[in-house]
Amino acid sequence: MPAPLDLLPPLLSGLLVTVEVTAGSAAVALVMAFAGGLGRLSRIGLVRVLAGSYVEIFRGTSALVQLFWVFFVLPFFGISVEPITAGILVLGLNIGAYGSEVVRGAIQAVPVEQRDAAVALNLSPARALWGIVLPQALPVMLPPAGNLLIELLKSTALVSLITLGDLTFAAQALRADTLRTPEIFSLVLLLYFAVALVLSRGMRRLERRLSVWRDAEAAG
Amino acid sequence: MRLDWNWEFTLAILPELARALRITVAATLVGAALALAFGLALALLRRSPIRGLGAGTGWVVEFVRNTPLLIQIYFLFYVLPRFGLSMTPFVTGVLALGVHYSAYTSEVYRAGIDSVPRGQWEAAAALNLPRARTFFRVILPQALPPVVPALGNYVVAMFKDTPLLSTITVMELLFTAKNLGAETFRYLEPFTLVGLLFLVVSLAAAGGIRMLERRMPAYGA
Amino acid sequence: MSEGAAVPLVRIRHLHKRFGAIEVLRGIDLDVPEGQVVSIIGPSGSGKSTLLRVLMTLERPDEGSVDIAGDALYPAAQNGHGRAGEAQARRVRRHIGMVFQQFNLFPHMTALQNVMEAPVHVLGLSGHEARQQASAYLARVGLGDKLQAYPRELSGGQKQRVAIARALAMRPRLMLFDEITSALDPELVGGILDLLGDLTTERGMTMLIVTHEMSFARSSSDRVLFFDRGLIVEDAEPAVMFTAPRHDRTREFLRSVLNP
Numbered sequence: 001m002p003a004p005l006d007l008l009p010p011l012l013s014g015l016l017v018t019v020e021v022t023a024g025s026a027a028v029a030l031v032m033a034f035a036g037g038l039g040r041l042s043r044i045g046l047v048r049v050l051a052g053s054y055v056e057i058f059r060g061t062s063a064l065v066q067l068f069w070v071f072f073v074l075p076f077f078g079i080s081v082e083p084i085t086a087g088i089l090v091l092g093l094n095i096g097a098y099g100s101e102v103v104r105g106a107i108q109a110v111p112v113e114q115r116d117a118a119v120a121l122n123l124s125p126a127r128a129l130w131g132i133v134l135p136q137a138l139p140v141m142l143p144p145a146g147n148l149l150i151e152l153l154k155s156t157a158l159v160s161l162i163t164l165g166d167l168t169f170a171a172q173a174l175r176a177d178t179l180r181t182p183e184i185f186s187l188v189l190l191l192y193f194a195v196a197l198v199l200s201r202g203m204r205r206l207e208r209r210l211s212v213w214r215d216a217e218a219a220g
Numbered sequence: 221m222r223l224d225w226n227w228e229f230t231l232a233i234l235p236e237l238a239r240a241l242r243i244t245v246a247a248t249l250v251g252a253a254l255a256l257a258f259g260l261a262l263a264l265l266r267r268s269p270i271r272g273l274g275a276g277t278g279w280v281v282e283f284v285r286n287t288p289l290l291i292q293i294y295f296l297f298y299v300l301p302r303f304g305l306s307m308t309p310f311v312t313g314v315l316a317l318g319v320h321y322s323a324y325t326s327e328v329y330r331a332g333i334d335s336v337p338r339g340q341w342e343a344a345a346a347l348n349l350p351r352a353r354t355f356f357r358v359i360l361p362q363a364l365p366p367v368v369p370a371l372g373n374y375v376v377a378m379f380k381d382t383p384l385l386s387t388i389t390v391m392e393l394l395f396t397a398k399n400l401g402a403e404t405f406r407y408l409e410p411f412t413l414v415g416l417l418f419l420v421v422s423l424a425a426a427g428g429i430r431m432l433e434r435r436m437p438a439y440g441a
Numbered sequence: 442m443s444e445g446a447a448v449p450l451v452r453i454r455h456l457h458k459r460f461g462a463i464e465v466l467r468g469i470d471l472d473v474p475e476g477q478v479v480s481i482i483g484p485s486g487s488g489k490s491t492l493l494r495v496l497m498t499l500e501r502p503d504e505g506s507v508d509i510a511g512d513a514l515y516p517a518a519q520n521g522h523g524r525a526g527e528a529q530a531r532r533v534r535r536h537i538g539m540v541f542q543q544f545n546l547f548p549h550m551t552a553l554q555n556v557m558e559a560p561v562h563v564l565g566l567s568g569h570e571a572r573q574q575a576s577a578y579l580a581r582v583g584l585g586d587k588l589q590a591y592p593r594e595l596s597g598g599q600k601q602r603v604a605i606a607r608a609l610a611m612r613p614r615l616m617l618f619d620e621i622t623s624a625l626d627p628e629l630v631g632g633i634l635d636l637l638g639d640l641t642t643e644r645g646m647t648m649l650i651v652t653h654e655m656s657f658a659r660s661s662s663d664r665v666l667f668f669d670r671g672l673i674v675e676d677a678e679p680a681v682m683f684t685a686p687r688h689d690r691t692r693e694f695l696r697s698v699l700n701p
Binding site for chain 1: 290
């Protein structure tokens, strides 16, 4: 294979790990975003406080600090986690905290008149949330969620620092071997960019599918 | 679970962490200054009527925004010296932060500029004001105040990204905490303190930005 | 007005509602017997909509009581708060339906789904039964060919018809109409008023209709209430209200409205 493409094969296994970590963390983030967002809107004070603390703590501290804390400190408490588990959990919790605010904002953006209509029909609060409010909040959540997904992808590079063999880790290893630093990093940047483009496109398609019923103004 | 927090150790490492905090803050401030300046330049370039310059700048911005800061830091640190540009880790680090975040700030500036009503441009044209003057004396002063909170949030985000500079041996908070841990085998106190420091500063900064938001003038015309 | 022992469907006593410093309902006492069609007229801000919203439990009163079919909507014990208050409210609310000025259709559902939603999730109808019933109601309001349309594909008048069908599908004993033609283009108003008129004659439902349409109030209701500044100023049959009102304020209002 011609240079610089001959550098690709050793990087691809790293790319695979990157994609795995992204997917795993995204799943965790999705769950935590709804838990946090709905939690902050709960009528129960304790739930609101717990959700609020989760959001402030994970948003207010650096992802790398969180990763290192889990990787270096937890073992002293007898809890030893695999790098991949630590990576997926920490990044998921981190992005999930930002996601909570997106979920919360979108739910609050659904016009209050929709809730009035639900009350007038005597729908239960649970049904009003799941059947009426959330479906209308979902399309509003997608653009910012798309941005968070890209942020998540970028933050997976940090797991290379806790010895996980992702694309960044593979790049560093390859550098040590071949010393072709500029080519390697350029290739790596392009690979991340390519994945980001695929993710963005996917999110935009999803957004279009979920917005079939929407129009420019409120549909009354 | 053994929760044996050593208060003596905590007090002993505070001075060193304080020194590291100064580096962290310095990196944030210099990086922010660079990001705010580059970002404005990028936003202006995007609006350039010169063929290809606008679109080209757009692609560069997208590329920087969608690739990891860590790789960009490595790139500058390992590749620039090959072109004869040898700088200290601190300078390389803040340069990376500045460039990376300028991609975000340029979008913020663009949104602010776009939200200035068309009528302002038209009135300036009717008064025969030259384009540059229009831009700097009429448009920008109206575009900037509403976006200050968004810019502030990116500065806070940059602050939380300074730990990445530890990978190129900048002696900020995380680097220091890691070393302390390696030297003494006590990782609990250094890392927890660093975490708390970040939390306290970010919360304070976020609160400050919210207050700023409330006091921003809302122009009506 | 019927004599007799029957408990009025709606019994309101000493109802007060404040928004901040402004008292919007300043002591409403009202009895509405079952089956009566009541039009409510009055200037903007007089509290008419707020009264309907309190009846629909969209606003909580500061003082006073509301009984529907003898059941308290806001149990005095906790003033309607807490779990027990919620459960009570849900029980009594099933007798009440409301149609809004802004329609408030669920935009992510078709017309059919809008009308099916509550019968399925509140009344427990099966999907099949609900669909049949919903189709019938939509046909009744003239939208038999728009079952699969989304709200954004419908005109204002059509949306309001769906909203009416949606409320009727729950078979409430009391229907509240809050200025249902005010948000419509003028040429669509007549159609809705005709539909409303049909409902008053055929259903035996008790109806409270807040409206600016004076000719409708005059021709289609059993009773008219004139609201002004948070109080019911006059309460009479349409014939009396519109030809020989007793209060100056009523006369003033009618004059300004009928002779623009």
